[in-house]
Amino acid sequence: MKRLRLALTAILLAPLTGCNMVVLNPSGDVAMQQRDLVLISTGLMLLVILPVMALTVLFAWRYRQSNTQATYDPDWDHSTKLELVIWAVPLLIIIALGAFTWMGTHLLDPYRPIGRVASGKPVAADHSPLEVDVVALDWKWLFILPEYGIATVNELAAPVDRPLRFRITSSSVMNSFYIPALAGQIYAMPGMETKLHAVINEPGDFVGFSAQYSGHGFSKMRFRFHGLGQAGFDQWVNEVKQADGMLDRATYLKLEQPSEGDPVRHFSGVDPELFDAVVNMCPEPGKMCMGEMMAIDAKGGLGLEGIRNTLPLTYDKYARRGSVLGPEPRMVAGICSRAEAIASADRKDPPLRDASTPLIGHGLPRPFADPPSTAMTLSSATPLDLDAL
Template identity: 65%
Template sequence: MPVVLLLTGCQTVLMSPSGDVALQQRNLIITSLLLMLIIIVPVIVLTLLFAWRYRASHQRDDYDPDWNHSTLLELLIWSAPLLIIIALGAVTWVSTHKLDPFRPLERVSEGRPVTVDARPLVVDVVALDWKWLFIYPEQGIATVNEVAAPVDRPIEFRITASTVMNSFFVPALAGQIYAMPGMQTTLHAVINKPGDFEGFSANYSGAGFSGMHFMFRGMDEAQFEQWVAQAKSGPVLSRDVYQQLAKPSENDPVSRYASVAPSLFEDIVTQCVTPGPSCMSGMKGPNLPAPEHAHDSTADESMHGMPMAQPH
């Protein structure tokens, strides 16, 4: 009973998400659990039954010390797990491709497909030490430790990191996606309910990791436009300001920027914010042709929830 009481303080956001992608992932967890319980529950029950039925103190009339085989038992023992594995394999195959983070959304929610003219909200995400920078290229603004999106509008997160690997995770929205320096990963998601939802880094990245939290805000269109207008009253995120922002700091408050230096996110990905040997744009020789196929998406699709990084 004390253990049960302690568990009442836990948040079950993974099992009651507010975004359609996270909802499908929740359903996948439940489906997999039920399929495995088909085997686990009978095994537990039969283990207890056998221990009681064949205990040493129980004298039986049908004692048969020479018994060693039953075709019926063999069929049950092998066929049931085989069918469960086939079912789990089919579910895994379908969901791995359907919920691929790089794949654009096909629906906003159950029974509501994405319309042909729907334009996703693009948000560039940069994992800094130890805070999150969000750049809105369409709106021309940027924020630190706060991100917002209209309800029922597809979102395309383009994710990278400044120095070390991190993991972008909003449990109510979708699964975690790694953020890596010099590379760009992608996450498509949608929020279906208004509210404030916690986001954080799910990958240890140093001393300030425990304070690397941010707030994801789901709003209606009018509230989102008002939120953007509020950000327009902030300072400018120039390259010099970014270099100061990128320095390690802990528990940073929310801040907003009215405009962003041109191509800042692309330069962060290629590590070209300041000229130097790490800048990727100068690494390719003038006479070397570009590779024909720099990224194999097939390999990425096989890693559901943990996509490989995509070279920018």
């Protein structure tokens, strides 16, 4: 019978042997600090939970009905020592949890650049972080490395012990960028840019995925993250640069189309302004970017007549770009292109008019005039009397 129980126990525990406890055994310093925070918090809470569970069993056994030897004291109602333990211990635990939470919130802020690559190993002053631009697509991940001018789909590599700085956004709906071995998850949202700083300390192949349900292809929205030595990383970069294809605006718009289970793809070149255009939701050539719209609004807007021009700028609120959902998206062209803005940078604008200077009309008909033949026209030398209008 004993052997049978051991065999059944082994059969039940066998599936657990394939579990990867990556959250409790990560390979990045940030993830390790997060693991320590979880373990410390769990241990502090167990200081209350374990004694309560033990005392519950003890009281149930000691004061059972059949135990006539137990002390019977129906008039007992207060114990100063017991009250002190009941209130002081949880209060101290809450204070300790609050202190650890406050420190962890600031030290492990994903927007804060890391100050060390490992315990007792600060970041060197001349060690610049590797910048990685991340775009969550339907349903795949796009990675852009501006320093090397390359881009990949569903694959990313980073050198060991070099700080990483992620800039993260989404093309359509909210996703969650998560590499458990590297650091905690952070959301990828359309029209916004989130940041994550981390470092990988051990070489190996790790799994990354979306931790936020985002539609039909969500379960296949996974990628490989390679931690490599500097020589291995340089070799990986060279392999990507040998690939055919340039990730320009037109290629990105095709890549943005919803698809599932996409294979790894490499691009030897990338439009340096593509990521900023995705964040501003204007990768389509000529479309007005959100940054332009905000600049217009900051200057007072375009007035009532401009409402009809800017109203079609839904920015994927009702229909996603390139999707089969909803009508064909409409867009408003930018007021000027980047090239036009650069060409006019040296142009000297005329001085602003003083408020007391009368406006001068140039052959404009008087508003609400009767027939055009009798309309009053204003010469360039005739001041416009606004009160008369």
